[in-house]
Amino acid sequence: MTTATAHFQPGNLVRARGREWVVQADSSFDEATTLLRLRPLGGSDEDTIALIPELEFTPVEPATFPWPDATQPGNHAAALLMRDALRLKLRAGGGPFRSFGNIAVEPRAYQLVPLLMALRLNTVRLLIADDVGIGKTIEAGLIVRELMDRGEITRFAVLCPPHLVEQWQSELLSRFNLQAVALTSASASRVERELPHGVSLFDHYPIVVVSLDYIKSERHREHFLSIAPECIIVDEAHTCASSGAVKQLRFELLQRLAKDEARHLLLLTATPHSGDETAFYNLLSLLNPEFAQLQNRTSAQDPLRVLLARHFVQRRRKDIVEWQAQTQDLRGFARRMKTEQTYKLTGDWGAFFDNVQTYCREMAEAIETNEQGQATGQARLIWYATLALLRCVASSPAAAVKALTTRLEGKTGTALEADGEDLLEDDRLHDGEADDMAGTDLEPAGQLSPQLQDAQRLQALIADAKRLSGKSGDPKLANLIAHLDGLVKEGFHPVVFCRYVATAHYVADELRKHFKQATVLSVTGELSPEERRDRVENMEDADTRILVATDCLSEGINLQHLFTAVVHYDLAWNPTRHEQREGRVDRFGQQAPEVRCTMLYGQDNPVDGFVLNVILRKGEAIQKELGVLVPMPEDKTRINQAMVKAALMKRVSAESRQMGLGFEEAEEILAPLQAQWTDALEKAKANRTVFAQRAIRPEEVMPEWQKQQQALGTQDDVQRFVQSACARLNAPLEKARRQSFKLPTVHLPEALRQRLDDEGLVKEGDTKGLLIDFAELHRSHPLVTVLADHLIETALQGETSITARCAATETDAVQVVTTVYLLRLRHQLSYVRRKEPYQMMAEETVAVAVQGRTNPVWLSDEGVAQLLQSTPTSNLPRELITREIQQSLDFAQANQEYLGQLAKERAQALLEDHRRVREAARDVGQYSVSPCLPVDVIGVYVLLPELL
Structure with missing residues (x-):
């Protein structure tokens, strides 16, 4: 390495184009050309430039950081603000996790396990199969953010089902400060048109979230393969591995992506093993x-199984709870309290249900009297109508009216025979397969062609359904209102899940009549994903909120920040659906200590009874035994047959059911499925013993996270900084709703308002101000970054009214003259991974103090931070302030050797931190850390003892 090149290593200071810069880690040095990436000394990452030293008119030269000017002192409050701004501005922090300065989430210790597993692999290939709500998105985001901040990847793509595209975009931006573009069937043409000529997609958009629907076609698939980045995340990965033509194409795509042995691949799924061994x-x-x-090797000691444990992590909710209890980690999950509410089909509503059931049974019997009836499409049409009508009647009067008034069109003659089986697989009858929960929420058609029905009876049924709408005629609705009354009084915010659109609107309308002080909204598949998200977020301000939704919200939109209870108004025919509903509320990030989950069902409704006793109870038993849900095997033909048998059973009293009457005939039809389900449970239990991740102990490295958080700034630091900065900028925060504050941006300096506008936080001419919720305002939020950049820049330019690089204060917090030195340490971090060398810059802010000047005693413990927060007791003459600061500057100049030794000790401590994490993760690679000298003296703050 030449002497000139040595001056340009990451972390060094240089002077170019009339100002000082810090050399960034993504600079490149080769025999032909040196390309420097430079960040202004007091500027932000957005001001970074690239230049080639050989092409500059004025040579690029080494530089040193300017020391504070004793003739431009500020006050003590401005000194503390300077310290906070400097800490919160750091992105390339000194700790062993490179990404922690760039994320807006505080990971739990268990969420570090996949990150540690990734660090021990040359090429990251992981299957993360944690339970619903544990935080797989957080775990994957930590890995890709870490790989990017280490310089090991520059691009990545997320492949996911269409309904998760917006959620991934939002999570990457809000939690990891990663701007992604969506590539869907609807947006692909626009995205490609906006590309500059001759520039490929991933060169222009390094991070892309790709809908799996988009790459269905061969042309799109081949195009994606030709440009695919070096890292791929696949969400709901099980949807790419099971049987079916579309899923086979997805699997082939992943196979081809995985053929590149250098490509990182993260597979995410909560249901890796659903009984389908091949998948x-x-x-x-x-x-x-x-x-x-x-698949054919069962020994737990098999070396191949031992190898697999390095690539596969699966934790159940109960595993996390048990681990947290052992480590006394108090940030556990909410308690999920389950209960059941029942109602009876009494009075006119019971008579109406019986009339619909009799109507369906008589139509079925009429068809079966025909010798060919069972073999014709007409029989299957009757079964379809039976399931459609009884399911909708069990849902609500509104859904019943919709089904009774919607005719099955175009199903006559030979078309019935050809299409009958397809008709019974209509998604509107079912609740989605285990790997595809985003089914339709429209009501199935229940009105048959005129030749197959009695029009007069049909109209009478429709009239009855309309007449019975409302609390007085609908016992199910009355039960729901009574239950919600209790939840709301206890302070819960419930989500009521319905199967059909008509039911959701009906329930929401009726609840508005009863809960007049609450905000009651409905969200259904009629809305676009963006409209659904907006409607949910618009409920944030409500003191009492009730959301009524169909299963369009059971995946894709997290509800844990606004809701604390789930009511299953309609029982799902798929246990996975119930878990998905509850998992929207009871998941990572839920702040309430308890989440209530309620199943509502008719105790004398044969449809509800069959679903509850034969399907849901079985699913619950499996989940209780294993700790995670094993999806029910798919066999729509058997399920339809069993459901029809159950649906046509006559209603019986509770006393009769206790005498042994049940669903024996329907259960017999499902017996093969139940056997498959039990077999899937046993296989999943066997796999748990192999894949439980016990080799990596996250509590061993959790102190590194906590240490780094203290170095970078905590949530308390963020709140103090923002409140103090805004007050000193003549725009003090105003109390708004609940925990929120309003920043009156109109009073901020013009330059600062423009930067907030550039970040999309405020708009030109906007006088409403910016709402701030400190529970959500993380250190990497654009507001915090912009404020810190602005304050540091003004300080380096010599403006002392807001922040100060030097000050002298009289206080009763000290007994002798004490000087606090605010230092910025820059380190060069080098390591080798996959035989590739990497160089990075690490920065940290350190406050040290010295007591006395004749016999100085250096302090570098937590007490130094407290000195900066001491309270001044009186004002000092300007001449005295300048003299005291200058003496402290001279002292520091005379003790450069001590400051240099401190930097070396910090570099060694940083190396030890990296080694400790590396050993916990069995990381591969070699590390070295060296300080960039001389140390930057950012601030000098003199504390004088109070004169007696």
Whole structure:
């Protein structure tokens, strides 16, 4: 390395184009050309430039950081603000986790396990199969953010189902400060048109969230393969591995992506093994083709299984709870309290249900009297109408009216025979497969063609359904209102899940009549994903809120920040649906100590009874035994047959059911499925013993996270900084709603308002101000970054009214003259991974103090931070302030050797931190850390003892 090149290493200071810069880690040095990436000394990352030293008119030269000017002192409050701004501005922090300065989330210790696993792999290939709500998105985001901040990847793509695209975009931006573009069937043409000529997609948009629907076609698939980045995240990965033509195409795509042995691949799923052995081992083969051989190898000591444990992590909710209890981690999950509410089909509503059931049974019997009835499409049409009508009647009067008034069109003659089976697989009858929960929430058609029905009876049924709408005629609705009364009085915010659009609107309308002081909104599949998200977020200000939704919200939009209870107004025919509903509320980030979950069902309704006793109870038992839900095997034909048998059973009293009457005939039809389900449970239990992740202990490295958080600034630091900065900028925060504050941006300096406008936080001419919720305002939020950049820049330019680089204060907090030195340490961090060398810059802010000047005693513990927060007791003459600051500057100049030694000790401590994390993760690679000298003296603050 030449002497000139040595001056340009990451972290060094240089002078170019008339100002000082810090050399960034993504500078490049080769034999032909040196390309410097430079950040202004007091500027933000957005002001970074690139230049080639050989092409500059004025040579690029080494520089030193300017020391404070004793003739421009400020006050003590401005000194503390300077310290906070400097800490909160740091992005390339000194700790072993490079990403922690760039994330807006505080990870739990268990969420570090996949990150640690990734650090020990040359090429990251992981299957993260944690339970619903544990935080797989957080875990994957930590890994890709870390790889990017280490310089090991520059691009990545997320492949996910269409309904998760917006959620991924939002999570990457809000939690990890990663700007992603969506590539969907609707947006792809626009995105490609906006690309500059000759520039590829990933060169222009390094981070892309890709809808799996978009790459269905061969043309899109081949195009994506030709430009695919070096890192891929696949969400709901099980949807790419099971049977079916579309899923087979997805699997082939992933196989081709995985063929590049250098490509990082993160597979995310809460249901890796749903009883489909082939699909499970297909998933494993993407990590390593050899893992497919494990399907026929059962020994837990098999070396291939031991190898797989390095690539596969699966934790149940109960695993996390048990671990947190052992480590006394108090930030656990909410308690999920389950209960059931029942109602009876009494009075006119019971008679109406019986009339619909009789109507369906008589139509079925009429068809079966025909010798060919069972073989014709007409029979299947009757079964469809039976399921449609009784399911909608069990849902609500509104859904019943919709089904009774919607005719099955175009199903006559030979078309019935050809289409009958397809008709019974209509998604409107079912609740989505285990790997596809985003089904339609429209009501199925229940009105048959005229030749197959009695028009007069049909009209009478429709009239009855309309007449019975409302609390007085609908016992199910009355029960819901009574239950919600209790929840609301206890302070809960419930989400009521319905199966159909008509039911959701009906329930919401009726609840508004009863809960007049509450905000009651409905969200259904009629709205676009963006409209659904906006409607949910608009409920934030409500003191009492009740959301009524269909299962369009059971995936894709997190509800844990606004809601604390779930009511299953309609029982799902798929246990996975119930878990998905509850998992929207009871998940990582839920602040309430308890989440209430309620199943509402008719105790004398044969449809509800069959679903509850034969399907849901079985799912609950499996989940209780294993700790995670095993999806019910798919077999729509058997399920339809069993459901029809159950639906046509006559209603019986509770006393009769206790005498042994049940669903034996329907259960017999489902017996093969129940056997498959039990078999899937046993296989999943066997796999748990192999894949439980115990080798990595997150509590061993959690102190590194906590240490780094203290170095970078805590949430309390953020709040103090923002409140103090805004007050000193003549725009003090105003109390708004609940925990929120309003920043009157109109009073801020013009330059600062413009930067907030550039970040999209305020708009030109906007006088409403900016709402701030400190529970959500993390250190990497654009507001915090812009404020810190502005204050540091004004301080370096010599403006002392807001922040100060030097001050002298009289206080009773000290007994002798004490000087606090605010230092910025810059380190060069080098390591080797996959035989590739990497160089990075690490920065940290350190406050040290010295007591006395003749016999100085250096302090560098937590007490130094407290000195900066001491309270001044009186004002000092300007001449005295300048003299005291200058003496302290001279002292520091005379003790440069001590400051240099401090920097070396900090570099060694940083190296030890990296080694400790590396050992916990069995990280691969070699590390070295060296300080960039001389140390930057940012601030000098003299504390004088109070004169007696």
